[in-house]
Amino acid sequence: MKLPLAFTEKMEKLLGDEYNQFISTYDNDHYKGIRINTIKASVEEYLRITPFDLKPIPWIEEGFYNINYEEQDRPGKHPHYHCGLYYIQEPSAMIPVEVLDPRPGDKVLDISAAPGGKSTQIGAKLQGEGVLVANDISPKRTKALVKNIEIFGIKNSIVTNEEPRKLASNFEEYFDKILVDAPCSGEGMFRRDPKATRSWSEFSVNECCNMQKDILQWIPKLLKPGGRLVYSTCTFSPEENEGTIDWFLKKFPEFEIENIEGIEGLDVGRPQWIQANSELIKAGRAWPHKLNGEGHFVALLRKKDNPLTASFKSFSLNKKDLDEYLRFEEENLIIDFKDRLHRVGNRLYAIPCDIPELTGINVVNTGLYIGEFLKNRFEPSQALAMALKKEEVVSYVDISSESIEAIKYLKGETLLLDGEKGWKLVCIDGYPVGWGKQIQGSLKNYYRSQWRML
Template sequence: MTGPVAPDAFLERMKAMLGAEYSAFLASYEEDRLYGLRVNTLKAAVPRLLELTELKLDPVPWTETGFYYNETARPGKHPHYHAGLYYIQEPSAMAPAELLGIEPGDYVLDLCAAPGGKTTQLAAKLQGTGLIVANDVHPDRVKALVKNIELSGVTNAVVLNEDPERMVRPFAGYFDKILVDAPCSGEGMFRKEEDMAKAWQPGWVDKYAGMQRTLLRQAAQMLRMGGRLVYSTCTFSPEENEAIIAEFLDEHPAFEVVPAIAGHAGFAPGRPDWLASGRYARAGEVAGTARLWPHRLRGEGHYAAVLRHRGEADAPRAATAPPREASPARAQRGGGGSARAGRAAAAAADPREALARFAREHLAAALPAALELRGEHVYAAPEGLPPLDGIRVIRPGWYLGGAVKQRFVPSHALAMGLRAEDALRRIMLTAQDPRAVRYLKGETLELAPGDLHAAHDSVEPKGYCLVCVDGYPVGWGKWLDGLLKNEYPPGWRWT
């Protein structure tokens, strides 16, 4: 950038807030924006990715899986991106999920999840254990959320498109960890997003503060006693940061701030001195929250507060739904004819039977036992969910595929959630092989018999193959007489 594009009203306020630091802050707008990616450890460990990639990567200090890369590298134009080996993410945006302190088996909520960067980061920390519920109120943004969850190979996520107010009833006291990456005025992204800077208006601060206040109160009702909640924004205004937390603490005496700056080089403490004197009884506690300033570290502007419920987590989790593997007859209710004929027709139309046949013929690994049906579509449903009647559920679990005329068609999400060794037939390509890009463009491939790798000698060549790049799945193909019919989804193809 040749100079700051930030609005004058914003710059005047920052000058008054920062005082002697303002010149350094302003100078940061003259610097080039930073680019980052995060290794998806659901797929590959960090050392393995570093071994595979040709990218020149520098570590991000506040996360073991984050790295800076050069703007000219274009990691989104590489087969490893299509294999879900990493997620392109602004470096400071990696901090809130790190602060949440995920442990195996946690039940986690990402309340404002789209487009999914933090959701996939949290899911990688769970390593397939527990459960993650990813919600976003905007229908269009949920599409990107679903795609990124599937690309990353997440198999224990439920995706909702719901007003958080409606979620409080089924999820009251349910989650161990909650992330509220709240919508905000976006001041911390002005260097990265010039259009956001041009659109900014002073009234945005108060508008978003009202939303944030409500979201935090709703999230608190869904947290278990003893649970942890991280509130984060990508803005600088105290009204959206310290003031929100100070007011919340006054209203919720069972919550306390967990210091968020310890051990994180470059994180600055929250600023209670920017709050109205005497307005908040617990204002001093916000000094334990964290501010990420672009002139103090290599990243854009962020704020994060770690809150813990002081109670002991000894109460049982909210009541869960009954087993959802409904009988075929129940799934197909509403038909006519005799009971026996109805049961036979329902059994014939049961997508789970088609899935079972597909698994026997094409997979070397067992699929989850708990299944949920939506018409002809089959999902592997995470266990332990409460009843979600009346809630807009976009994905009730890992989408496995659907039945078409008694034949099961596997989903791309299934391919991305498998390991190479989970398939009976595999096509093993390297990232340098031109056929890898041709596959990702949707082309049919001519392959030699030696390109087909079978799990054992009795596997028939004809059928679905899991196409892999450097050992990691990128999608399905159908092998027939040396031709691989491409099953890569049109909306995902390399352009």
């Protein structure tokens, strides 16, 4: 693999005796992993039905190496992927959320969230309790973020497409935990994505440092006293790692860096490389020659306690004209969302509890998208299907992942099935994947066209 000369010279200077061991890893393929979605299935439950050869990743209970990988058996092609039973993720990329340690009831911000790997990991750990705000500044990348959150069945999330300074005006001292998975030069992903080497330069490192600081300067206003911040990158660059955190700690002395516990194979920070604060040895570095994964940097910081002065207006619900939905709910669902319903135009959402007013923020998804009001009827959404369990609906159809019907459904075809007229939650191996509408001897396909298997 051809690496930029300036990069290899820099790494040789930094790593010294470790350099040969480090550079030899580029002769090997990168590690492939999946992370089980514990909103939908326990680890034990999914391991009983998985078609893949999986080996545990030591730093995350629900993460597994996908070994004996064959191109024709790609996990992105399997019906279980369409059911949202797992996320395909590079193993070391699972470390930052493990360090953040979100727990049910926490209010968590993922400020640079697209395409959604770490947001889905946070959402699974919250288990439907608390609030996840997943934000990204790129409108194009936000589309992938919405899809991944919806396919995972996360009910308590808001997706925003906004600059950090705008979020700070509405969410002042609101969050218990914040993840800044910062834009970076991507040196740690060269082995996984060789094309990334073409865009790398010393200039790109400096540009990334500026972007990282632009994001971090708003974090103190967003985080509660006593709250925790995880800053992570997928680069080796000390300027973007220890250097950026050194800048942050000097600018915001109300923050202190904490030790990272329980991540097997994680190396310490290297403040000596840039004469930074010696406390930065508490940060963590993932190296491909020290663990089975790619390159990551992670730092855990705590905002010191002080009296909470922030206040914010609560979000107000608009429950106008819900009759068509309530009729649908009564006929088709065993659960209800009545206390959380909010209508935006013809769209209906279930809002997470205890969120502030969102006026002035570009909100892409105001909670769980339930469905749409059409002429004299209500049509449920794909997102609602993915957030349900088969036990929560009046009627469902269950088909095997090994059957031709599963492939037909995922391709958008009508299924020739008998049954009572009306809406059916379509499941594969017992896990919801979308809607169908029974009409005489066939099931009309409502699987979202943009998600269909090609």
